[in-house]
Amino acid sequence: MRPLRRSALHDDAGSAALEFVTVGVILLVPLVYLVIALGAIQEQTLGAEAAARHIARTIAQAPDAESASARSDAVLAGVVDEYGLDEGAVRVSIACTSRAVACPSPGATLVVTVATRTRLPLVPDLLGLDRSTAVPVQADAVQKISRMWGTG
Numbered sequence: 001m002r003p004l005r006r007s008a009l010h011d012d013a014g015s016a017a018l019e020f021v022t023v024g025v026i027l028l029v030p031l032v033y034l035v036i037a038l039g040a041i042q043e044q045t046l047g048a049e050a051a052a053r054h055i056a057r058t059i060a061q062a063p064d065a066e067s068a069s070a071r072s073d074a075v076l077a078g079v080v081d082e083y084g085l086d087e088g089a090v091r092v093s094i095a096c097t098s099r100a101v102a103c104p105s106p107g108a109t110l111v112v113t114v115a116t117r118t119r120l121p122l123v124p125d126l127l128g129l130d131r132s133t134a135v136p137v138q139a140d141a142v143q144k145i146s147r148m149w150g151t152g
Contacts, residue, residue, distance in 0.1 A: 041118050047083025047085045047116075048115070050082075052112045055092065056111075057143060059110055086119070090114065090115075093113040095111050095113075104149070106145060112141045112143070117134040117137065120135065
């Protein structure tokens, strides 16, 4: 009997390393995916925040409404290119806190909202999974417009 026990124990030698590698891979793959997905979401969040902030500043510093529109379009295109945002998914909303006046107008407080959706990495386009698993991202920026805006 004694030789049987030794052979049974001897057959089990080295399995701890194999189990460690197997469990390590099973835990490591989702962790790496989580890091990649959170990085993509953070990139899109920073892009939306930068777009909202820079568009608000551009409109507030423009000499008039026409140049404000042209400059804000150029800023949005630059931010979309810089941060790799999906141009078709970016939505920009511009409003003023006082609804009685046209927006933008002198003395108004401008609120710029930029919303987009972040596609998760490695999600296929099959059956619309890319759209249903996309994470919505939104950023707001507030800027006070000078009372002298548009007069010069």
